[in-house]
Amino acid sequence: MSAATPSPSPAGSASGDTDILAPPEAAGTRADRFLAEAIGSLSRSRVKALIEAGHGTRDGVPIKDPAEPVRAGALYRLHVPPPVSATPQAQAIPLTILFEDADLIVIDKPAGLVVHPAPGNPDGTLVNALLAHAGDDLPGIGGEKRPGIVHRLDKDTSGVMVAAKTDRAHRALSEAFAARDLDRAYLALVWGLPEPLQGEVSAPIGRHPVDRKRMAVVERGGKPATTRYAVKRGWGTAVSQVECRLLTGRTHQIRVHMAHIGHPLVGDPVYLRRTPAAARTLPAVQREALLAFPRQALHAATLGFRHPVTKQSLSFESPLPADFARLLALLDGNTG
Structure with missing residues (x-):
């Protein structure tokens, strides 16, 4: 039986030396895999990087x-x-924090907040905000004091997000998202009335062959992508509120798939290419408000998953943001 001293902290990221005596049954195992399994709080890739660094x-x-x-x-x-x-x-x-402990943090992301620094958005992001919020209490991912982003929402998509605070949580949550071992639902406002009222869109997604800033359904070279949708409310055949669930996780997946079947999201600046014919069936006030909506009407409404350490089932909901809710009220005829 192997002995590890000192024992890793529950947070899974303490610095220092860990000694492990290799038992007979470990003979022949890869060194990085053996050490990762024996320590239990570091991923194999993290152990591999540490070994390679001497x-x-x-x-x-x-x-x-x-x-x-x-x-x-x-x-x-x-x-x-x-x-x-x-x-x-x-x-x-x-930040609007829905839940937080030593391993992870769940937030209600507002529309307009970029998740991670990138060219064009070097700061003012969710990562910058989480670094300030956690401060010295953030153990870090991969040897850096940073939160572990396991999934992303587009800048102008609102709703529930989870980020890891430790290597152990980051590894487990990443595996859960990759395996779709979680419950996640989005609400979207789309043009027209999808037929059938519930269904599945299965079409590969890849970079647009001409406009590389866009994604598209690409039959050759695209990655498999499947979205399930169900119409929750409809206003004639002009516009519908749709719940979407992802069986895969491709960039802009819901936006691409709904546009692909002829029902682009209201306000989508990328995939709504022209004024929809369905808009002509609405009264002028409603039509103008929907056409002027400045972002895609997409909201990550619910997120449920098993806590990576305690194994407790967690579930979170985010109410529709005010701008999205006002559109629904206007469609319902409540302009007050």
Whole structure:
């Protein structure tokens, strides 16, 4: 039986040295896999990176190859350096927090907030806000003091998001999202009335062959993508509120798939290419308000998943943001 000292902290990111005596049954296992499983709080990729950086030894000799086979009876040591400051800087941006503990944080993201720094949006993002919110209490991901983004919402999509605060949580949540082992529903306002009222769109998505800033249904070279939808409300055949659930996670998936079947999202600046014919069936006040809506009418309404550490089932809901709710009120004839 292996012995690991000191034991990793529950948060799974403490720095320092961990000694592990390799038991007979571990012989032949990859060194990085053995160490990751024995420590339990670091991913294999993180252990591999530490070994490659010279932080792993076997009987005092540096491990040269993370894939080298384990030798029974050998004493392995892994050194985890203290987290270094992340490149993004902390910025005090208000957040609506739905849940938080030592491993993760769930927030209600407003429309207009970019998730991660990128060209054109170097700061003022959710990552910057989380760095400021967590401060010194953020153990870090992959040796950096940063939150682990396991899924993203487009800048102008609102709703529930979860971010990891530790390597262990990041690994487990990433696996859950990859396997779709969670419950997630979006609400969208689309032009027209989809037929049938509930169905499944299965069409591969890839970069648009001409406009590389857009995604598109691409039969050759696209990645498999499936979206299930169900009409929740309809206003004649002009506009519908639709619930969408993702069986895959492609960039702009709901926006691309709904446009593909002839029902683009209200306000979508990328995939709504012309005034929909359905708009002509609405009264002028409603038509003008929907056509002037400045963003895609898409909201991540619910998110449910199993806590990566406690295994408790968690479920969160986000009410429609005010601008989205006002559209529905206008469609219902309530202009007050």
